[in-house]
Amino acid sequence: KLSERLAAVASFVPTGSTVADIGSDHAYLPCYLIHQKIATHAIAGEVVKGPYESARSQVQQEGLTNQVTVRLADGLQAITPEDQVDTITIAGMGGPLIASILAKTPSALTNVTRLxxxxxxxxxxxxxxxxxxxxAILDEMIMEEDDKIYEVIVLQRGEMTLTEKQLLFGPLLSERKAPAFIKKWQGELAQWHKILEAIAQAENTTAMIEKRKELQYKIEMAEAI
Ligand code: SAM
Known part of the structure; x- marks a missing residue:
């Protein structure tokens, strides 16, 4: 059974899509998308040999070798123009790593309409x-599973301008204020207060003054949620 986290990602994949799941590990998500008839074809990309092998054997076990292509490649290099991928999923990594994967191979995004x-x-x-x-952000979701809080960001082609507050909290999530959202930022806020306290006595170097300012700014924003 698919985790609630990956099911949440799957719920945003349009029916009839050709999907590339980058950093697919066991390829659970692409296999699910094919079984559910959400995707017509899927690529599972993996940069590490072990997870790549796991993906291959999972796809074989599920009898999906014709519908799920597993590739050993770094990021979006798993996709070729012939694949006609229109939807990309990237799950279970840090935001900066996901952003760097997207930034590294912009040409692979030419035909992509949804991330x-x-x-x-x-x-x-x-x-x-x-x-x-x-x-631009089409939708956002926040959810809790096994005591961890996860965010899902759905993007489509378009322009958007976000304020610092919207960048940090999410323009839709901060409007909707779901229980998981409140819980996440209350936790972060407590953490920031702790750090600020811990560095209160530190020497007043330029870097330290900057750090305090940044924390105070984030605390102010989070307290205004
Ligand atoms: N997407 C799955 C999920 O959400 O359950 C697996 C998440 S797992 C924590 C992250 C996977 O991303 C690892 O298997 C790792 O090898 C892979 N990965 C990390 N950087 C990558 C890159 N640049 N290209 C492809 N895969 C990558």
Missing amino acids: ILQPNIHARAIREWAMHNGF
């Missing part, structure tokens, strides 16, 4: 990349 990204931490990096690269 479904699930950062474990620092979702801000993804919103910032989107804002500067012709993608």
Whole structure:
């Protein structure tokens, strides 16, 4: 059974899509998308040999070798123009890593109309990349599973300008204020207060003054949620 986290990612994949799941590990998501008849074809990309082998044997076990192509490649290099991929999913990594994968091979995005990204931490990096690269937020979701809170960001082609507050908290998530959202930022807020306290006595170097300012700014924003 697919985790709730990956099921949430799957729920944003349009029916009839050709999907590339980058950093697919066991290829659970692409196999699910084919079984559910959501995707017609899928690529599972993996850069590490072990997970790549796991993906291959999973696809074989599920009898999906004709519908799921597993490739050993770095990021979007798993995709060729002939694949006609229109939807990319990247899940279970940090936001900065997801953003760097997207930034590294922009040519692979030419035919892509939707990106479904699930950062474990620092979702801000993804919103910032989107804002500067012709993608706009179509939807956002926040959920809790096994005591961890996950965000899903759905992007489509378009322009958007986000404020610092919207970059950090998410323009839709901060409007909807779901219970998981409140829980996440209350936790972060407590963490920031702790750090600020811990460095209160530190020497007043330029870097330290900057760090305090940044924390105070984030605390102010989070307290205003
Ligand atoms: N996407 C799956 C999920 O959400 O359950 C697996 C997440 S797993 C924590 C992250 C996977 O991304 C690892 O298997 C890792 O090898 C892969 N990965 C990391 N950087 C990558 C890159 N540049 N290109 C392809 N795969 C990558």
